[in-house]
Amino acid sequence: xxxxxxxxxxxxxxxxxxxxxxxxxxxxxxxxxxxxxxxxxxxxxxxxxxxxxxxxxxxxxxxxxxxxxxxxxxxxxxxxxxxxxxxxxxxxxxxxxxxxxxxxxxxxxxxxxxxxxxxxxxxxxxxxxxxxxxxxxxxxxxxxxxxxxxxxxxxxxxxxxxxxxxxxxxxxxxxxxxxxxxxxxxxxxxxxxxxxxxxxxxxxxxxxxxxxxxxxxxxxxxxxxxxxxxxxxxxxxxxxxxxxxxxxxxxxxxxxxxxxxxxxxxxxxxxxxxxxxxxxxxxxxxxxxxxxxxxxxxxxxxxxxxxxxxxxxxxxxxxxxxxxxxxxxxxxxxxxxxxxxxxxxxxxxxxxxxxxxxxxxxxxxxxxxxxxxxxxxxxxxxxxxxxxxxxxxxxxxxxxxxxxxxxxxxxxxxxxxxxxxxxxxxxxxxxxxxxxxxxxxxxxxxxxxxxxxxxxxxxxxxxxxxxxxxxxxxxxxxxxxxxxxxxxxxxxxxxxxxxxxxxxxxxxxxxxxxxxxxxxxxxxxxxxxxxxxxxxxxxxxxxxxxxxxxxxxxxxxxxxxxxxxxxxxxxxxxxxxxxxxxxxxxxxxxxxxxxxxxxxxxxxxxxxxxxxxxxxxxxxxxxxxxxxxxxxxxxxxxxxxxxxxxxxxxxxxxxxxxxxxxxxxxxxxxxxxxxxxxxxxxxxxxxxxxxxxxxxxxxxxxxxxxxxxxxxxxxxxxxxxxxxxxxxxxxxxxxxxxxxxxxxxxxxxxxxxxxxxxxxxxxxxxxxxxxxxxxxxxxxxxxxxxxxxxxxxxxxxxxxxxxxxxxxxxxxxxxxxx
Numbered sequence: 001x002x003x004x005x006x007x008x009x010x011x012x013x014x015x016x017x018x019x020x021x022x023x024x025x026x027x028x029x030x031x032x033x034x035x036x037x038x039x040x041x042x043x044x045x046x047x048x049x050x051x052x053x054x055x056x057x058x059x060x061x062x063x064x065x066x067x068x069x070x071x072x073x074x075x076x077x078x079x080x081x082x083x084x085x086x087x088x089x090x091x092x093x094x095x096x097x098x099x100x101x102x103x104x105x106x107x108x109x110x111x112x113x114x115x116x117x118x119x120x121x122x123x124x125x126x127x128x129x130x131x132x133x134x135x136x137x138x139x140x141x142x143x144x145x146x147x148x149x150x151x152x153x154x155x156x157x158x159x160x161x162x163x164x165x166x167x168x169x170x171x172x173x174x175x176x177x178x179x180x181x182x183x184x185x186x187x188x189x190x191x192x193x194x195x196x197x198x199x200x201x202x203x204x205x206x207x208x209x210x211x212x213x214x215x216x217x218x219x220x221x222x223x224x225x226x227x228x229x230x231x232x233x234x235x236x237x238x239x240x241x242x243x244x245x246x247x248x249x250x251x252x253x254x255x256x257x258x259x260x261x262x263x264x265x266x267x268x269x270x271x272x273x274x275x276x277x278x279x280x281x282x283x284x285x286x287x288x289x290x291x292x293x294x295x296x297x298x299x300x301x302x303x304x305x306x307x308x309x310x311x312x313x314x315x316x317x318x319x320x321x322x323x324x325x326x327x328x329x330x331x332x333x334x335x336x337x338x339x340x341x342x343x344x345x346x347x348x349x350x351x352x353x354x355x356x357x358x359x360x361x362x363x364x365x366x367x368x369x370x371x372x373x374x375x376x377x378x379x380x381x382x383x384x385x386x387x388x389x390x391x392x393x394x395x396x397x398x399x400x401x402x403x404x405x406x407x408x409x410x411x412x413x414x415x416x417x418x419x420x421x422x423x424x425x426x427x428x429x430x431x432x433x434x435x436x437x438x439x440x441x442x443x444x445x446x447x448x449x450x451x452x453x454x455x456x457x458x459x460x461x462x463x464x465x466x467x468x469x470x471x472x473x474x475x476x477x478x479x480x481x482x483x484x485x486x487x488x489x490x491x492x493x494x495x496x497x498x499x500x501x502x503x504x505x506x507x508x509x510x511x512x513x514x515x516x517x518x519x520x521x522x523x524x525x526x527x528x529x530x531x532x533x534x535x536x537x538x539x540x541x542x543x544x545x546x547x548x549x550x551x552x553x554x555x556x557x558x559x560x561x562x563x564x565x566x567x568x569x570x571x572x573x574x575x576x577x578x579x580x581x582x583x584x585x586x587x588x589x590x591x592x593x594x595x596x597x598x599x600x601x602x603x604x605x606x607x608x609x610x611x612x613x614x615x616x617x618x619x620x621x622x623x624x625x626x627x628x629x630x631x632x633x634x635x636x637x638x639x640x641x642x643x644x645x646x647x648x649x650x651x652x653x654x655x656x657x658x659x660x661x662x663x664x665x666x667x668x669x670x671x672x673x674x675x676x677x678x679x680x681x682x683x684x685x686x687x688x689x690x691x692x693x694x695x696x697x698x699x700x701x702x703x704x705x706x707x708x709x710x711x712x713x714x715x716x717x718x719x720x721x722x723x724x725x726x727x728x729x730x731x732x733x734x735x736x737x738x739x740x741x742x743x744x745x746x747x748x749x750x751x752x753x754x755x756x757x758x759x760x761x762x763x764x765x766x767x768x769x770x771x772x773x774x775x776x777x778x779x780x781x782x783x784x785x786x787x788x789x790x791x792x793x794x795x796x797x798x799x800x801x802x803x804x805x806x807x808x809x810x811x812x813x814x815x816x817x818x
Contacts (some may be wrong), residue, residue, distance in 0.1 A: 032056060032073060038116050039108050039613070040064075040575070041071055057121065064575055069105055069118040096160065097573065100151035102171075102181045105574050108613055120574075122179045124171035127225075132233040138264050141229045142302055146295060147178040149222055153291045156215045163213060165221035166202040167228055205282050216284035219291050223279030226298075230261040230272065271301050274309035395423060399436070414443035418458055421465070426620070430469045430662060437462040450485045456496045463503050469662070470704060472511035479504040498527055498537050502544050509548045512744050512780035517548050534572045539565055539579070546586050553785040555594030562587035576614065578621070581607055585628060597636035604629040618652050623663070627670065639678045646671040660698030665691065669709060676712065681719045688713035707739045711749045718752070723759040730756060744787065747776035751791055758798070770795040 031054050036043040042061035046054060047070065058071035097103060106118040125133070127148070131141050148170055152162060162169075162180070169181045204220035206213050258273055275297050281287050288294040288308075297307045399420055406413035421436030441458045448455055459482045466475035482500050486493035493500075501524055508517035524545075528538045542565040549558035562583050569580035584607055591600035608629055611622040626649055634642035646667055653664040672687035688709055695706040710733050718726035730753040733739050734746070754769035774795055777788040 030054070037061060038071060038073075038110055038114075039106060039118070041069060041106075041118055043071065044068075058118065060575070065570060067575070068121045070102075070121045072117045072119060073114060096155060096158065098151050098154045100147045100178055100180055101155070102179045103574070106576055119182070122171045122173055122181065124173040124179065126167050127170040127172050127178055128167040128228050128231070130172040131229050132231070135233070138230075138262065138268065139302060141262075142226075142298060144172065144178045145222075145226045145229055146298060148180055148225065149291055149295045149298070151178075151180045152218050152222060153295060156218070156291055161213065161215060162218050162221075163207070164199055164202070165218060165225055166199050167225060168199075170225070204284075206284060214284070215290060216287050219287050219294055220280050220284075222291065222294065223276045226272075227276055227280075232260060232262045268301070271307050271310065275301065275307055278309045395420060399432075410443045410446050414440045414447075414454070414458075417443070418454075418461065422461060425461075425465050425468065430465055433465050434462070434469075437465060450482075451489050451496075453496070456482065456486070456500075460499060460503055463507065467503075467507055467510065470510075472507055475507045476504065476511065479507060495537060498524065499540075501527075502537065502541050505541075506544045506547065509544070509551050512551075512742065514548070514552060514780070514782050521545055521548060534568050539569060539572075539583075543579075543583055543586060546583075546590065550586075550590055550593060551785075552782050553593075555590045559587050559590035559594060559596075562590055576610060581610065581625075585625065588628060588632065592632045592635055597632060600632045601629065601636060604632055618656055620663070623649050623652065627667065630670065630674075634674055634677065639674055643671065643674050643678070646674060659694055665695055665698065665705060668694070669705070669712070672716075673712060676716050676719070679719075681716055685713065685716040685720070688716055702738065704743070704745075707733055708745050711745065711752060714756070715752055718756050718759070723756045727753065727756045727760065742780065744777065744780040747773045747780060747787070747791065750776060751794060754794065754798070763798070767795075767798050770798050 031046045031049070032038075032043045034043055034045055038058070040060055040062040041058040044057045044059055047057050048055050054073050056071045056073065058069050060067040060069075102120040102122050104117060104119055107116060109115045124130075127144060130136075131144070136144075148165070152165065155162065164182065165180070171179050171181060173179055200208065202221050202224050204213065204217040207217055258269060261269065261272075264272075275294070279287055279294050288297070293308065297309060300307050402413060402416050402420070406416065417436045417440035421433045421440060424430075424436060425433035437458055441455060441462065444452065444455045444458060450456075459478060463475045463478045463482075466472070466478065479500055483493075483497065483504065486497040486500060501520060505517055505520050505524065508514070508520065524541050528535070528541055531538050542561055546558045546561045546565070549555075549561065566580050566583035566587060569577055569583055573580060584603055588600045588603040588607070591597075591603065604625065608622070608625050611619070611625050615622045626645055630642040630645040630649075633639075633645070650664070650667045650671060653661065653667055657664050668687065668691045672684050672691055675687055676684035692706060692709045692713060695703055695709055699705065710729055714726040714729035714733075717729070730749060734749055734753060739746075750769045750773035754766045754773060757763075757766035757769060770791070774788065774791045777785065777791050781787055
């Protein structure tokens with residue numbers, strides 16, 4: 001359940017009933033003329049149509065790069081609430097990335113409210129026809145099916161159900177890889193009462209009966225799909241024979257059609273009949289516990305190991321062991337006792353595997369039940385007692401129950417707390433996120449060592465939360481401890497070690513420890529040099545390296561690096577992938593810092609439009625991007641536009657997040673800073689005083705943000721010819737050894753105090769502050785950084801016989817929001 005959608009809402013639960021009937025049941029959708037524009041795409045031609053809309057072949061028309069998509073136009077016009085939930089559902093599905101799943105790339109609505117999806121366009125052949133046309137062997141057909149099952153298993157772990165798995169929804173591409181189509185579309189559009197939500201020839205009995213469906217329904221359809229792949233050339237789709245009338249089968253339907261299968265050994269036929277009989281049982285409770293168990297049984301069959309569906313039949317188990325090990329067969333023949341020992345050992349291993357599979361299946365079922373009963377039920381607008389319940393409130397209610405419900409199941413409780421932590425972090429509740437990550441880690445360590453993959457993943461999430469809270473020391477300690485654990489592993493740490501080092505590089509960079517960051521960066525370059533350019537970790541390192549270069553003042557090479565990374569991410573994951581958008585945001589910052597403001601603003605405006613289309617006005621991603629645009633507008637001289645953006649965003653954050661939220665406080669700081677830069681000094685002073693009071697109330701007087709605000713307040717006061725009052729604030733800040741220690745902001749405060757002391761005629765003290773500021777800048781941001789150069793210029797002006805422009809403060813500003 002990693003990288004989940006921020007709302008943690010299972011697709012199809014909130015959108016599975018009256019909402020989508022409102023969106024879809026109004027009228028039929030007509031085919032669009034060639035050349036019609038929808039979003040970034042231009043319609044080429046119609047591909048096909050069905051009860052839920054028309055599918056067109058379309059191509060990108062925004063000039064970024066060439067790409068063809070399958071564009072599905074849904075029935076027209078829905079309510080405002082329906083459209084908003086549609087947008088949320090679409091974003092969840094867009095994050096479903098797996099090599100065997102044709103992804104949802106984009107979606108939206110036109111000016112008239114027509115809803116559309118842009119799906120990855122897969123050129124290939126239906127999986128059953130591919131098997132027959134090429135005369136594939138049994139093992140080759142099983143390998144193709146396993147790819148589809150792996151995709152379904154991947155989705156089930158993320159609480160998504162396909163509900164319409166059939167040969168027509170699986171294509172084999174030019175590389176021989178099976179691709180599952182329309183994943184999530186059936187969930188998004190269908191509900192339990194609609195006959196169009198499934199294909200009758202492949203629907204599970206519970207679907208046909210109009211009952212609630214779950215992962216067992218997908219398992220049934222996977223069994224039907226496998227039976228269809230086994231049909232020999234010329235016999236058609238044997239799995240659908242006799243089921244077109246919608247009558248639920250009473251037993252294992254594939255057994256009725258084994259005569260149509262390709263040639264195979266009798267034992268293989270017997271095993272497949274047993275596996276399919278269980279997967280396609282009429283009663284969902286009689287099926288495998290999960291798709292994971294079904295896949296495991298097919299893998300056992302391929303490896304000539306006993307299948308779970310025939311467990312307990314000793315002659316069969318023994319025969320499997322003998323087929324797998326011919327040498328052992330001779331030994332069994334010569335020594336009966338040795339054979340018995342071998343069979344007993346083998347059966348014990350089988351029992352361990354069965355217990356592990358059952359435990360994993362129980363874990364999935366328990367998590368699914370918790371999310372459905374405790375989280376989604378509270379947020380469902382159609383069934384909840386409070387239909388307007390916000391996601392944060394639904395999360396809080398779920399959090400109150402997780403400890404009680406899973407008190408004796410630490411593995412499940414750990415995974416759920418990890419998910420809740422990630423979700424709280426996504427909506428900016430960093431304190432609650434940290435608490436959940438800490439508890440998830442403690443629970444996981446009761447079950448596994450520190451280098452366990454789940455434990456490692458939690459530590460990385462903890463560190464990212466620390467970094468978001470600007471707690472660099474905590475993040476560094478956590479990551480360095482983890483790196484020590486991983487380096488001690490026999491495999492050298494693998495990808496987990498690289499991921500931890502990339503996170504540490506980001507932490508050191510933002511903490512101003514640039515010399516250490518440069519050394520670690522060189523280590524990562526060497527570790528990643530043999531990997532392809534589109535390797536996920538290599539791309540993550542490139543983004544982090546770009547931020548390091550920006551902090552060193554190397555704007556031009558940073559812009560080029562971000563640009564190349566964004567291009568590779570587009571080719572790998574699509575133009576609207578959130579990581580590509582983050583790379584483009586880095587490019588915009590580099591352009592901005594390099595003085596190319598117009599280019600930066602153009603990039604940021606495009607990013608803002610994309611995020612508005614996907615997330616809406618009030619999503620954290622949209623607001624964060626809006627902040628970057630405001631900074632660029634400010635630096636280009638359009639201060640009025642920057643003030644307008646921050647004023648509007650502040651109203652949203654105060655309403656949605658509250659006055660004490662970290663993001664709200666950061667926007668208040670940026671707005672006050674912009675008033676200062678606009679020479680509206682009295683307004684800036686008022687804003688800084690109110691902000692300082694809010695920060696101390698929310699986070700205490702020793703919060704680094706409060707120190708920076710105090711420094712900026714002193715600057716605003718000094719600009720109003722009150723240097724003595726400004727000096728008092730700066731002395732209180734700089735005389736505190738804990739305040740701003742080791743941070744670039746301390747050097748800025750020293751420059752402020754130097755200018756203030758100059759205005760008061762205290763030349764020697766001002767000169768000492770200027771020299772200390774240069775040394776502090778060199779230690780934190782490096783000798784070549786522009787701030788270091790500015791501090792040297794100020795020092796030189798003080799050391800010169802006639803020092804010009806020795807004013808009482810500075811216009812230097814430090815926007816805090818990362």
